[in-house]
Amino acid sequence: MRGSAVARGWREAAEEALYGPDGFFLRPEGPAGHFRTSVHASPLYADAVARLLCRVDAALGEPAELAFVDVGAGRGELTAGVLRALPPQVAPRARAYAVERAPRPVALDDPRITWTASVPHGVTGLLFANEWLDNVPLDIVEVDPAGVPRLVRVREDGTETLGPEPSRADADWLERWWPLPPEPGFRAELGGPRDAAWAAAVRSLERGLAVAVDYHHARVARPGFGTLTGFRDGRECRPVPDGSCDLTAHVALDACALPGAELLSQRAALGALGVFGGRPPLSLATTDPAAYVRALALAGEAAELTARGGLGDFGWLVQPVGVAARGLLVDVADDEEQ
Template structure:
């Protein structure tokens, strides 16, 4: 913290911004996000394979352009974009221009085909993929006070909270009314997703043509959590969110509020990955005697697929899918709304 701000109460948005992305912020640490939590990217190479399949579908829908963009938003240390390049068919990989968008510095030994950027490129045609990006876009937290009105939650560097005495601004009030109405019961909370809505809209606008996909912990207006979802992560474990740079600070995403176009669709990761060929079916037992090594590999793959699509886990992640001036036939927007029971 800068001098004069040490311990001063302020909104969670400003506190989180500095704690995560400031000079001594959590995401500047050398171990990177993978040192503290496990995403779908780290859980299995099947996830990168599914994203590569989606990129190939986008390529076909675009008519196999001379240059095909793959934009990895919040790229971490470049794990997803690197793996996607490794598994793409050669005829597609030769035309791909890969971008890793991340505020931290690039890791040593990064694939020379990957352009490391602080912002996504403009005018690109291809796939923009944001895996667990929006949950780390800082936002304000509000709480119903004793008098039944919603107030901004202020926080000190040590995590101590108080409620602001001033009324909420009109833009925040309007957003809450539309997307997360707060009952007058004291102690109920909401997380104001306006910065995430704006960040996603800006990212989608960078595409000239293609598909934009956001994957994250999510909820919709019909099922907002009454006390919010703000939490911290450190070394693989959930912890109290403290904005001092020692832990990740995250909150689930109101993905329905982020959608920018009428053609956008919300899916579960379970449904999306199944549509991209990731299934958790066990290999036939006959394979165990015919080719034991292949059986073991297939069994391991089934276990990884099960983790990626599990109910109550990664399979419940939300996928916000938005086509941009792109025919949608054959893409994820054709996934049926219902899921297998």
């Protein structure tokens, strides 16, 4: 039942507001109509992911079918970009899966792309989730006047009230990953559903690499009042679960991490994949002015993707599955950081 008079947990409310029959992410304009991700910032991003897919291909021994699984695919922008960027020796073996609940866009006619509402199982290759986990709905707790964390209930108009204490499982997660001081008003987002969603996505791979990219925070520096917010028409707005806006919250990627995972910044990861924001040499302006202008434009795009205080601070959670991580990303990124 919907209506401003009905209060329910944020997880239930956000699930319907984002993915229900009139949900935000099922709108024709797609996410790109309301906010800009790394995918939309520059084709350099898809090029870098394609290079990572090629490294995974080599580590897997060049399988007959190489999967690229784009989780939270939006309207397929990253999927199509990665396929376009693959070299001739890899492209014929590639098969892409765009995982998204919205219908397949009419313009996305590449037969190598399978449009699906769920993550495929048993594939070999690269699973890549760009800004997916931040839209996996979760519940929120707030410390009441007695110092006790309680679930936050929300109506469709955004009005909040405090409800019961969280379940034992949620309380255990809170104690381990986001302990709150017993002071009224402190809030936390209960990340268990995201941990479970990421673990299920990783399990879907037979062999390969799983990567989650998102804005995040670590246990040593969790925000005191949570991170839930909304986005509409390119601007941040009050989070209201009525389907009119995106509902998003930073991800506790450290809690999502499984054994063997590595967490690094987007700046380091893209640097390891050849994306740098350095200015092209001025000598090029003399010898080839047109090439200099093109290189300058690409340098600007690379700078946006790797900027400190911006997209460069995004976290990359890197999880190898049945392959050695060396040479894929992490050790190369470590070298770039030195």
